[in-house]
Amino acid sequence: MKKILAMALALAMTVSMAACGSSGSNSSAGSAGSAGSAGSAGDVSSEGNADFKVGAIYINSKSDTAGYTYAHNHGITTAMEELGLDTATQLVIRDEVLEDYDAVATAVDTLVGEGCNIIFGISFGYMQAMNDKAAEYPDVMFSHATGYMSNDTNFNNYFGRAYQARYLAGIAAGLKSLEMGNNNVGYVAAYGRQYAETASGINGFALGVQAVNPDAVVYVKELGNWADEVNESAFAKELIESYNCGVISQHCDSAQPQIAAQDAGVFGCGYNSDMTADAPNAHLTAAIWNWDVYYKTAIEAAMTCGGAENFVTAMGGPAYYGGLKENFVDVSPLNEATVAQGTQAAIDAVRELIVSGAWDVFSGVKLHVTVNEDGTATVEQEEAPLLCDGQELVDGALVERDAQVVEAGGPSVEDGVITGTMNYFVEGVEDA
Template identity: 70%
Template sequence: MKKLLAFVMAAAMTLSLAACGGGSSSSAGTSTPAGTSSAPAASSTPADTADFKVGAIYINGQNDTAGYTFQHHSGITKAMENLGLDPASQLLIVDNVAEDYTAVSNAIDTLAGQGANIIFGISFGYIDAMNDKAEEYPEIIFSHATGYMGNDTNFNNYFGRIYQARYLTGVAAGLKSLEMGNNSIGYVAAYNREYAETCSGINAFALGVQAVNPDAVVHVNKISTWGDENLERQAAQALIDTYDCCVIGQHCDSAQPQLVAAENNVFGCGYNSDMTEQAPNAHLTAAIWHWDVYYQAAIETAMTCGGAENFVTEMGGNAYYAGLSEGFVDASTLNELVAAPGTAAAMEAVRELIDSGEWDVFSGVKLNITVDAEAGTAAVEQVDAPLMSDGYELKDGEVVEMANPEIVPAGGASVTDDVIKSGMNYNVAGVMEG
């Protein structure tokens, strides 16, 4: 199959999501993708919401100005304000909580004692404590980001197709590498094959890079922790010093890789929040979350579902999973000051394909993207081609050679959601770790 599609730049789409409850619909709405669990239409929130309390457990500080915790905190406060709640008096926070069972359990006990009606835990390592505490406190709703556990009543998990946004940022990185005449791109990763969340992000970023610069190599420096600013900084510097990387991508919590890129007169693609403010002369774009989309749905449901035991049913299941077309993930506004000419058109062309459902990242159809910077257009050629791994996978904690490095045959359907969410343990061709 070959298709040639020409796209001119278009205005960014306006997306929103309805919360769930049951009754008349709220002011915002969107559809749920096939095979995912999201919320049905919601009733109006109760007139008296003064006693409702939202609890949140953060891995970093609530006053962070960029990155992972910052984006979650911004999403929660925005959602609360949209629902007529006052974050200053109705948001209870325990922050800087390590991924330690006892620490998380103590944080939950604190929030429960303060009267939290719903508790959000934003880091993967909180999952076991939240699972146990959901049973201990059946009258409280528990909602866990990036996890996989849940029950049938008061405990769910939420995540999304952030790999779609990472592909878009990979396009920006690849075009910048072409402009600079440098095929070496770096990526600071919390983990790699150990978690499908990190592995799929690396792979999507690399495939986006390759769509515009097939000769590029993505060098991954793994720091084996979600958030350590010193290690993030050191890893980014090592990628520049060792491989002469001209663009630094990241899957870690802070803006340190972008600051290092700026200090070395190279460029970068951030994560979680728009990091242009932190590195205005280096940051191209970031894969970002609009967490308020989920938080508004979850909080409104918690207020209208008639009790914690009804929460999971009213949310349509215990696993929320949405993507670009629902407005849950995206690439941040392109920094035209430093982006290569034609980048915006190329990113918009890919966004249109993903949003329409015509194409997705991990299929047996690759994109070949060329830009006409002067005309402001991008040509996207869809070509049947197998999705190939680098030939290795993680098994029982060891990286071993794969029996078959072909992941998807030419023209084949995309890798399924369950693999992307929890089963991707290989890197695609063109990724090098270490």
């Protein structure tokens, strides 16, 4: 808005140089107002917590109806309602806060000034400011999504084992590729090896595909951007047309890749939310986040831990990293119209292995999942090394590395690697 006004002024100044004469008309573009009201729960807050306030710092608008900020806001309001807190009076939100140190620090000051007891920040670039502010306000609890900074008392970070949900979605994609007789699977990704978040998602998905279709190849196209709807669609089309991919998976915000898959008559796996409504003839299932699971745990801990200095202890450590077991991540209900026969049985069998803790994705044990004639699934475990393609990304350049990531029968890759430094693709993943 300000930019438009400033440009109009620059134009007016240029015109006004010519003194009188031309008929000037000032144009302006008005931005649409906001609609939709955040749900307000009952009037009665639970006893004793009527003063408790939750603060949140969002990257996009709090009245969004889809996407990353929406998912978090939905999670926070759902959790607060379940805990009997009033979202109209006990939730304070600073939204559209840029990833700028001063902007985040100011937002935190505002929320602390409003009396917030716990402050959530959802964007990676908020990390340093939140880290400093946690030290400045020791009696307020801070919780930061997707980052890696924390302290021992009042500042933790949180993220989820999305790779587990990706593995399950990979099984659905792999079974579909078997059914189609097409071993080429596409993946539209915001980034590739640069971020552990994207690399672990791609690898988890590819291993899931390979568990049912060992011959499958996952072709990855990188957007170089977290949100880019035009290229999300264009890259999906290219994967379908040039790489003959029959299933399109994605790591980006919008449903464009799924819609492109539907238009081309192929199939796909979404991300973040159930995208079946966007592409009913293409979508198989999506790897999704249940943010309310974390927010409920954290707010409950914050209300009962007896002081901000106990928050990290109450959360069981400085880094919350829940997965399928906590129901923090999952796959959306299968789209029965599109999935291959036996997909539900195969996914359920593997889910049980992960939830029980008997097995995890990045370990030295490989799963072979087969769907039997009667629709049941058989899961065999084989001790085999976890192999990458022999390359890793260091300071922007691909360099050679040992192809063996985990020896046969070895334990899972450490959480710190999955969340922070995974900079390689597993075997069977190709750059497209």
